[in-house]
Amino acid sequence: MSGSGNGVTRALVVWFPDWPLVAAQLAGELPDRVPAAVMEKGRVAVCSAEARNAGVVRGLRLREAQSRCPALVVAPADAARDAREFEPTLLRFDEALPGVQVLRPGLCALRARGAARYYGSEEAAGGAALEAASRLGLEARAGIADSVFAAEQAARRADELSPLLVLAAGASPAFLAPLPVSVLGDPQLGSLLIRLGIRTLGDFAALPPSDVRSRFGAEGLEAHARAQGHDARAVTPRVPPPPLDRVADFEPGLDRVDQIAFAVRPTAEDFVEGLRLQGLACTELRVQITDDADQRSERCWGHPQHFGANDVVDRVRWQLQSGPTDPRAHVPRTTWRSTGDGLAAPVVQIRLTPERTDQLGRRGQALFGGVDERLDHGLRRLQSMLGHGSVLHPVASGGRLLAERCLLLPWGEAPPSGTAALSTQPWPGTVPEPLPATVFPEPLPVELVDDAGSTVRVGPRGDLVAPPTWFRPGPREDRRRVRSWAGPWPLRQRWWDADQSRHAERFQILDDDGEAWLLLGEEGAWRAEARYD
Template identity: 75%
Template sequence: MSPETPSGIPRALVVWFPDWPLVAAQLAGEVPERVPAALLEKGLVSVCSAEARAAGVVRGLRVREAQSRCPELVAVHADPARDGREFEPVVAALETSLPGVQILRPGLCAVRARGAARYYGSEESAGGAALEAASRLGLEARAGIADSVFAAEQAARRAAELSPLLVVAGGESAAFLAGLPVTALGEPKLASLLVRLGLQTLGSLAELPPSDVRSRFGAEGLTAHARARGRDPRAIVPRVPPVPLERAADFEPGLDRVDQIAFALRPTAEAFIEGLRVQGLACTELRVHITDDAGQRSERTWGHPHHFGAGDVVDRVRWQLQSAGSTASSRGRGNRPGSAAARSRTPWRTTGEALAAPVVQIRLSPDKVDLLGRRGQALFGGVDERLDHGLRRLQTMLGHGSVLHPVPGGGRLLAERSLLVPWGEDAPAGTAARAERPWPGAVPEPLPATVFAELLPVQLLDDDAAPLRVGPRGDLAAPPAWFYPGPGAGRRAVRSWAGPWLLRQRWWDADESRHAERFQILDSENEAWLLLGEGGRWWAEARYD
């Protein structure tokens, strides 16, 4: 055993968790275990489970092709925040056996092999201790030990399932790496260039003089050259274990009433807020994990306009428990005539204050924090904290969706251009960028003063008192002549009109496609309207007051 490499860099022990992004999704309860599953990134498969690979799914496939090979494939989108969040307890468990862990990325970490080998007696024993710590968590892991971080990572990736530890003897890392393809560098552009130049393996790259590599490939090529020679210049920098900020409340036996849970959670919420205060922090975004005795989990992130207090935390947990089914916001799509909003369901069904399944654990973790002294955000740009306190009291009494504030949205319909978000919550991700898009076909400014929350059924008739018909290309058999502004309203003459403006969107999606027309009319009562026609029926979208 050589405690240091010939270049003087301490040997590295790398622990690798295969398919970690998919494992993290399973740990988060988003993907069932032992099913064909794939992680999607930019519309392509980036990680797939062993069951999916057995069915012919490989990395780089498009979603439809992967589903054609494996119809039962469960797909989930990539989430770097989830990967890091679920990896944190894994690293904490490794640190109980091997202190001084550096996280290279979620699913991959490194330790200086020298200290661990001295403690456990050999490098093999140190690697075995790391694997045992992973197995206690029920996770599959591989470990590699070599003269550099890069070489140790490649050793871990090439460790066999029956022998999950691969130790490369001191001074042998260059020979171990020589036969590996240049794609192992993890630099696609550089690897593509090297292959075109005839350098297929790391050994052929390592044979080049460093001066030639620097002059041809620059600093990036010189770093790759050093790694190919087993002399990765990266040093292992152990992390400073973070102060635990999350808190968990365990109930044994489980509680099945919301009021009981809220009462029992209060000390944990106070401890959670106090722990943040001691660190000089304020929680502005809270993540709540709820687990029942059947193993079902509910997870949600809550925002706050200022920062959370203990009472605010308890309120959010209560609202999450009570939300047996909430209407999913159709942000960016508007109110479609005759369509029903989808509903998102949680595992708990409430009857009054009773839950169908007893809750056994509630875990509170801060998603976003800020310095305590800097939290002074005020309502409407500047203001009275009493007003904010009153709004939060209304939320506490009436529910999370009782106090809403508007944020700019994006879309062609007026109802899509303004979203109502619960007070304290941020606008959905991407809303600001969506609002800035050009949206051809949208009504130009000035916009109507009155926009109906729900489309108002009206009638628009021609001279023969027949419903107005618009051809596929916007042609009219007869102009609009009569208008009924609502059920039971009298008939009004159409004095002037403009249109039709055709609304054709998402024709490739059978569920979301739209084929409609819009008119602006002025009736005999001198009221101006914006009308929407679809499927032979007409609705009033807004009125110009």
């Protein structure tokens, strides 16, 4: 494992201080140059220099940190965000110094030998690493030592004025000796060593290896080797993954759906083939369409099995036909059909990104638990004939209104997360069984009047001014006498939320024609929510 002649691998470690905070700033979750902190488990994990100046330190509770620095902006810790933001940094970094190994987001190692030979000296190699980081606008520290562990400690002990610390060959044990045992990164071992009176790495390294093994086991022995400056970890350069997304550019822009579908096909085939060569299958695809007015439409598409080239082209076509959709709308409308083949502006670029992939071999029938292939194929053919939002499957959801209680999802799409949990929650004020067979997606305006001919009103305390006598199901229908009725059943929800708050009264009525209705009265107007038939 040791690469060079004298049995040690010189390692160069680059450390980006406060990476979780930098990642949150890069992701736009925290503003720059303000007191900011990343919170983990209710305590400050990382804070910015501005916050540090105001007295915020690591480990404070949120309340205390805010009392010391009222302007503190916080974001929750997110390991996925750290890793995601580190990836582009690494790609650019790789150009200056290839063969980087990621130890964790914000910390990477590489073999110093190759870089030192290329740049002339180890100092020059470290300087090149720091320069690459500063070109990215990031603060970094670098350390070079005989082992990865020693180099990491050297990088952490470099300061802002001299961000590079090079330990000469053989100098690592002496550098590590005064450091506390807590830097070993094993809290259990660290606390045990302190209770045994061993406070520094030098004390720990001085113990005979056989004793360490018999007392602390294999992990202890590994930590012992680290303390002595012999790190068993070798630097394994990462192989940059080949890009899996594909871009189709059109010059000049195309404005007909069939033209675009035809032109995007080679790209779609290339996209699927590129994934196949990696042994992957795309199960969720992100399509990004840019037109020449720089308007962008972006959507994620699921697939019960995995995307083939035809499916990709279909998704692009549907997205073009659907026109600009509201990205916040979770469920596409049922009437989601194209009105014509012309588009508002010519499309200049289509980008296909695999949002979620799976191993090709392992890809079974995961989504629907055994939909047979013929059925799925038939429904997808129908979907490409009628449009994506025309073939639906219902999923039970939660809500007080009947129309909310059932989501209709296009075939092949997974329900938004949390739908199943919503459906099992208690919903006070639901309609008693049996439920109406006809539920209007948009309630129909109706008339409900009392004996005096005025619209039925419900008082502020839920009291009825006069009972309903006449009912008219639509503006052109004859009015019918109300044979029996029950209500008002109050429906109140989310009074604190302006968009979703509801203050309505429900009525169940049976009219003279033997038809039963569920009516919803809100703000003096009556609408039919559902019909019992």
